[in-house]
Amino acid sequence: MGNLSKVHILEASVWLTIAIVFFVFSFEFNQGIEIYKFGATGWPRAVLFLLVIVLIGNIFHQRSHGSGAQEGRVGVTDDDLDNVDKSLSSILNITAFILLPILYAWSLKPVGFYAATPVFAALVIVLLGERRIKWIIGISALIYAILIGLFMIALNAPLPQGTVSPFYDFSAFMLRMNTQLQHMF
Amino acid sequence: MIENFLAGTSTLFGDPFTIAIFVFGVLGGMLFGAIPGVSMLTLAAILLPFTAGLDAAQGVMLFAVIYCTGTYGGAITAILFNIPGAPENAPTAFDGYPMTRKGMAGKAVGAAVLCSAIGGTASALVMMAATEPLAQWAIRNIGPPEIFALVFFGLAVASSVGGNTIWKGWLSVLFGLLVATIGQDPVGGINRYNFGLSDLAAGIAFVPAILGFFAVSEIFVQAERRAFGKHTAPKFNVDFPTIAELWRYKIAVLRSVIVGFFCGILPGIGATLAAFMGYGEAVRWSKDKKSFGQGNLEGVISSETANNAATGAAMIPLLALGLPGGALTAMMVAVFQMHDMEPGPLVFYNSPDLIWVVFAAMFYANVSILFIGLIETKTILHLLKIPFHFLAPMILLLASIGSYIGRGLVLDVIVMFSAGIIGFVLRRSGYSIPGIVLGIILGKIGEQNFAQGMQMVHYDLIAYLSRPICFILIAAGAITLGTSVYKALKSNQAVAKS
Numbered sequence: 001m002g003n004l005s006k007v008h009i010l011e012a013s014v015w016l017t018i019a020i021v022f023f024v025f026s027f028e029f030n031q032g033i034e035i036y037k038f039g040a041t042g043w044p045r046a047v048l049f050l051l052v053i054v055l056i057g058n059i060f061h062q063r064s065h066g067s068g069a070q071e072g073r074v075g076v077t078d079d080d081l082d083n084v085d086k087s088l089s090s091i092l093n094i095t096a097f098i099l100l101p102i103l104y105a106w107s108l109k110p111v112g113f114y115a116a117t118p119v120f121a122a123l124v125i126v127l128l129g130e131r132r133i134k135w136i137i138g139i140s141a142l143i144y145a146i147l148i149g150l151f152m153i154a155l156n157a158p159l160p161q162g163t164v165s166p167f168y169d170f171s172a173f174m175l176r177m178n179t180q181l182q183h184m185f
Numbered sequence: 186m187i188e189n190f191l192a193g194t195s196t197l198f199g200d201p202f203t204i205a206i207f208v209f210g211v212l213g214g215m216l217f218g219a220i221p222g223v224s225m226l227t228l229a230a231i232l233l234p235f236t237a238g239l240d241a242a243q244g245v246m247l248f249a250v251i252y253c254t255g256t257y258g259g260a261i262t263a264i265l266f267n268i269p270g271a272p273e274n275a276p277t278a279f280d281g282y283p284m285t286r287k288g289m290a291g292k293a294v295g296a297a298v299l300c301s302a303i304g305g306t307a308s309a310l311v312m313m314a315a316t317e318p319l320a321q322w323a324i325r326n327i328g329p330p331e332i333f334a335l336v337f338f339g340l341a342v343a344s345s346v347g348g349n350t351i352w353k354g355w356l357s358v359l360f361g362l363l364v365a366t367i368g369q370d371p372v373g374g375i376n377r378y379n380f381g382l383s384d385l386a387a388g389i390a391f392v393p394a395i396l397g398f399f400a401v402s403e404i405f406v407q408a409e410r411r412a413f414g415k416h417t418a419p420k421f422n423v424d425f426p427t428i429a430e431l432w433r434y435k436i437a438v439l440r441s442v443i444v445g446f447f448c449g450i451l452p453g454i455g456a457t458l459a460a461f462m463g464y465g466e467a468v469r470w471s472k473d474k475k476s477f478g479q480g481n482l483e484g485v486i487s488s489e490t491a492n493n494a495a496t497g498a499a500m501i502p503l504l505a506l507g508l509p510g511g512a513l514t515a516m517m518v519a520v521f522q523m524h525d526m527e528p529g530p531l532v533f534y535n536s537p538d539l540i541w542v543v544f545a546a547m548f549y550a551n552v553s554i555l556f557i558g559l560i561e562t563k564t565i566l567h568l569l570k571i572p573f574h575f576l577a578p579m580i581l582l583l584a585s586i587g588s589y590i591g592r593g594l595v596l597d598v599i600v601m602f603s604a605g606i607i608g609f610v611l612r613r614s615g616y617s618i619p620g621i622v623l624g625i626i627l628g629k630i631g632e633q634n635f636a637q638g639m640q641m642v643h644y645d646l647i648a649y650l651s652r653p654i655c656f657i658l659i660a661a662g663a664i665t666l667g668t669s670v671y672k673a674l675k676s677n678q679a680v681a682k683s
Contacts, residue, residue, distance in 0.1 A: 029376060051363065117582060159586065
């Protein structure tokens with residue numbers, strides 16, 4: 001096993017799973033193209049083949065030398081968090097912070113940009129450690145105002161309006177206000 | 186040429202409305218380029234429908250100006266926040282962000298301003314003088330086999346400048362290439378890897394992927410550092426580099442202008458590859474290779490000169506051949522089409538006025554980077570004073586809007602945040618985010634040109650390599666790759682001995 005750790009094995013397993021999934025799914029479009037010898041699967045399978053070869057090289061490297069960076073590499077990740085004491089609450093905090101944007105993105109279709117955004121901004125600020133209510137509300141409102149001012153009023157950019165009441169009604173209200181504002185000038 | 190340039194200048198500055206559009210383009214490109222989370226592409230996507238109400242010359246000129254100033258603006262966020270405004274600014278972050286952490290943000294940004302202006306102005310001058318002969322040379326000598334060879338060279342360079350090891354560098358690039366296979370194949374139009382989602386038939390859009398991998402993953406990294414008590418605010422500093430300091434890098438600037446211009450001429454390649462190759466060449470020729478990635482000013486200078494040098498050159502295939510060199514130049518094609526025009530050789534004969542207004546505007550836009558950029562930079566550096574927990578939600582929301590606006594799909598916002606999570610995990614494991622992004626960008630171009638190239642040479646490898654430019658670029662790529670592998674093995678042996 002050499003210097004291979006559980007993390008290295010997990011890492012290799014993820015890459016291998018990606019390669020297998022993409023290879024299996026490549027049979028779904030395994031059709032010939034009359035004018036092109038290698039067909040629709042030629043390029044993706046060549047990439048998968050190279051990926052597996054490089055993965056083997058990576059495993060051998062990690063087996064001999066662990067996770068350390070090679071000498072002379074440029075743009076290497078500056079990671080000094082390995083030896084930090086990670087409490088359960090900070091792990092939960094960062095997990096929630098990472099999952100929150102996915103929840104926000106998922107909510108954009110039913111809830112819409114106009115209703116979801118101030119809540120999202122406030123939650124991000126809270127998860128990043130701000131506990132002063134006035135600041136949370138004030139900064140969220142400021143961010144919301146800047147975004148609405150720039151994208152809705154100045155640039156008329158089309159943003160998701162939501163599909164579920166009362167969020168959709170709120171978006172409609174915002175857009176009506178914008179139209180009236182535009183007419184004033 | 187001078188007469189045409191003066192005529193273009195007088196048309197540009199002879200009409201107040203055209204001046205207003207020019208100023209809007211200069212400021213808008215700089216602003217959107219320099220706001221973390223959005224980019225010049227966001228602004229261009231929003232403005233595209235409005236250009237129908239402008240003259241063709243005004244519309245194309247607006248986009249050309251945004252292209253010049255936006256390419257520069259993206260360097261600011263790369264240097265200050267490690268969030269490249271566009272993929273072409275990714276190599277700038279390699280050294281720019283370490284400089285910010287060392288309290289040398291002013292020097293990095295100052296160098297980016299000056300070198301962007303120099304690269305862009307030099308490129309604009311060559312473009313004005315030699316668009317037609319260069320286009321003719323490109324038509325005769327550059328075809329799909331050569332473009333594929335350049336893509337191979339570019340990917341070899343990208344894999345050697347990112348990631349903890351050569352293996353992780355290549356895994357990153359190959360992952361990007363794999364993501365690029367999602368959507369229709371470029372030869373037969375067959376749907377690949379859409380996993381039952383009709384929206385994926387058009388593939389993964391560049392902008393959400395770029396914003397996710399660069400901006401969102403950086404926010405996650407910073408948030409993690411904050412959660413574990415390791416976050417340190419970047420140091421504020423407005424000391425610009427002196428002329429003497431910059432003069433030391435004159436060779437690097439000249440080399441990057443040449444590299445950037447050459448990459449820009451080639452259709453489909455654009456400024457991104459120019460920046461990577463400019464940076465890669467700077468590392469290759471430097472006597473102090475180890476300092477790259479640690480805050481070497483030459484890294485910022487090489488990358489920023491090359492990507493701006495590509496902006497002028499990218500207009501050559503666009504205007505002479507009708508082939509866009511990147512996302513923004515592709516939007517310019519749409520502006521032409523809105524006005525019932527097709528970019529191509531006939532534009533030079535049918536609409537010389539338009540061409541020279543655009544050329545003059547690009548020249549002045551690059552010059553204005555120097556003057557407005559220096560003033561703007563002093564203001565933008567104050568962004569460093571905003572606490573991270575107030576800046577982060579703004580960046581995430583701007584990135585959400587930037588992703589959504591391109592195609593109007595919520596899926597793109599989901600893709601962006603997913604890319605952010607993947608990027609975060611991969612960064613923590615020592616993979617190269619710029620490598621992934623370059624793989625995504627060059628994947629489709631590489632596959633398309635590989636297929637066309639193979640058809641041209643009847644699948645004969647000898648015939649392919651007997652094309653001189655192909656041979657040189659493939660050999661250069663192989664040498665780059667071989668050198669990286671050799672260094673990796675040598676480094677492994679040194680570690681084993683110790």
